[in-house]
Amino acid sequence: xxxxxxxxxxxxxxxGDRQAIEALLFRYEKxxxxxxxxxxxxSEDARDVTQTVFLKVIxxxxxxxxxxxxxxxxxxxxxxxxxxxxxxxxxxxxLDREPVSEAKGPEEQTGAEQVSQGMQTALMTIQAEYRxxxxxxxxxxxxxxxxxxxxxxxxxxxxxxxxxxxxxLKEALTKSGLH
Amino acid sequence: xxxxxxxxxxxNADLDGEISDAERIDLAEYLEANPEAxxxxxxxxxxxxxxDEMGQIDPPPHLKYAILDSLQKTAKPASERVxxxxxxxRQLFAMPALRHAFTFGAGAFLTFALISSDQISDQAFxxxxxxxxxxxxxxxxxxxxxxxRLTSNEIAGMVSTHFAGSLxxxxxxxxxxxxxxxxxxxxxxxxxxxxFAQLESDDTRILADDGQVKMHIQGRNRYxxxxxxxxxxxxxxxxxxYSAGNLIHEADLIIGNETKxxx
Numbered sequence: 181x182x183x184x185x186x187x188x189x190x191x192x193x194x195x196g197d198r199q200a201i202e203a204l205l206f207r208y209e210k211x212x213x214x215x216x217x218x219x220x221x222x223s224e225d226a227r228d229v230t231q232t233v234f235l236k237v238i239x240x241x242x243x244x245x246x247x248x249x250x251x252x253x254x255x256x257x258x259x260x261x262x263x264x265x266x267x268x269x270x271x272x273x274x275l276d277r278e279p280v281s282e283a284k285g286p287e288e289q290t291g292a293e294q295v296s297q298g299m300q301t302a303l304m305t306i307q308a309e310y311r312x313x314x315x316x317x318x319x320x321x322x323x324x325x326x327x328x329x330x331x332x333x334x335x336x337x338x339x340x341x342x343x344x345x346x347x348x349l350k351e352a353l354t355k356s357g358l359h
Numbered sequence: 360x361x362x363x364x365x366x367x368x369x370x371n372a373d374l375d376g377e378i379s380d381a382e383r384i385d386l387a388e389y390l391e392a393n394p395e396a397x398x399x400x401x402x403x404x405x406x407x408x409x410x411d412e413m414g415q416i417d418p419p420p421h422l423k424y425a426i427l428d429s430l431q432k433t434a435k436p437a438s439e440r441v442x443x444x445x446x447x448x449r450q451l452f453a454m455p456a457l458r459h460a461f462t463f464g465a466g467a468f469l470t471f472a473l474i475s476s477d478q479i480s481d482q483a484f485x486x487x488x489x490x491x492x493x494x495x496x497x498x499x500x501x502x503x504x505x506x507x508r509l510t511s512n513e514i515a516g517m518v519s520t521h522f523a524g525s526l527x528x529x530x531x532x533x534x535x536x537x538x539x540x541x542x543x544x545x546x547x548x549x550x551x552x553x554x555f556a557q558l559e560s561d562d563t564r565i566l567a568d569d570g571q572v573k574m575h576i577q578g579r580n581r582y583x584x585x586x587x588x589x590x591x592x593x594x595x596x597x598x599x600x601y602s603a604g605n606l607i608h609e610a611d612l613i614i615g616n617e618t619k620x621x622x
Contacts, residue, residue, distance in 0.1 A: 201427075205427065223416075224512070226418075227419060230426070231422070231426050231429060235430065295412075296412070299409055299413055318411055318413075343367060343368070346371070350402065
């Protein structure tokens with residue numbers, strides 16, 4: 181994401197420019213929705229979270245500190261909202277729970293879809309703190325530094341969560357026979 | 360043999376593209392000497408490759424319009440932060456995409472598939488091309504009944520009315536996730552279907568009949584329906600929205616006369 185373009189867009193949004201708000205929404209809707217979907221494995225929840233995120237972003241735009249990149253801020257809100265959603269549904273500690281899935285049945289899926297769904301299901305079995313870094317790394321394409329800023333964690337911690345998360349994911353996949 | 364923590368970190372950093380040249384050489388030498396570590400690296404690489412291949416999912420097509428609608432509803436009063444209240448069509452039309460759509464709309468006006476009606480007069484297809492432009496000059500709604508807001512899972516957006524010359528323009532700005540049928544009924548004799556213009560739509564089909572207009576939409580739709588109002592009393596148009604044959608929303612729009620609208 182281009183932070184220069186973002187800055188101008190945010191300024192216009194803060195001045196109440198509706199076109200700027202639309203442009204911001206069009207730019208970030210998909211990344212926010214994807215982050216939420218990967219955290220929640222539910223398109224309905226991801227949709228609700230995306231909506232809440234944008235309402236909060238516009239409402240709290242005055243409190244956004246432009247010294248940070250906008251996408252860090254919006255991702256942080258998206259992940260927090262996703263975790264709130266998991267908490268509300270008592271799905272935060274997903275280990276040993278039956279993952280919520282809205283996927284098609286295996287007979288309706290292609291091979292790639294099955295692998296993708298198996299991966300998503302495995303992702304839901306690992307704790308949210310590990311899932312969060314995996315989502316930011318693999319689905320938002322963030323660097324260690326960016327993840328560190330988004331989650332407000334030292335980079336060292338980000339790395340260790342990522343390694344542990346991958347290890348847990350690998351174990352979950354092995355357990356399900358997919359890896 | 361145990362894999363040293365330092366090299367586990369380097370393996371992950373390598374996959375994440377966060378490794379220096381010197382570290383890469385160090386890792387390569389280590390992996391060459393340690394088959395167990397090399398196997399772990401291959402597994403990790405496979406896992407990361409599978410994660411990256413999952414790719415991005417497209418949000419439901421109507422989501423952004425539902426969000427815009429929510430933002431509009433929760434917007435602070437104009438005096439607080441927004442110079443102009445509400446999302447005015449004039450502003451929408453200032454956007455390049457819509458401006459082009461507007462131009463297109465003038466040319467592509469009346470691109471409907473089926474129209475059959477006894478109610479339609481000989482003048483039913485009067486050239487209302489110019490009126491497409493008047494959508495941007497919306498007369499403020501006299502009452503709250505002049506707008507239908509939709510925020511359901513199946514369809515989101517707004518249907519509103521305003522006057523343009525002697526015609527009532529019903530402006531549809533909708534996004535539907537799947538096929539949605541809209542049935543507009545005006546069973547009294549004061550309203551006449553006068554035309555249809557498609558401005559920015561994926562696919563809209565329309566069928567006009569006595570006192571009824573049916574529209575089939577899917578995806579992003581922006582179009583206008585023109586109704587002729589023949590006397591001075593308000594008329595009601597009943598809108599029903601169906602998805603997969605199920606009624607998902609029903610609402611009435613009051614179609615007033617010009618004098619009353621201007622009050």
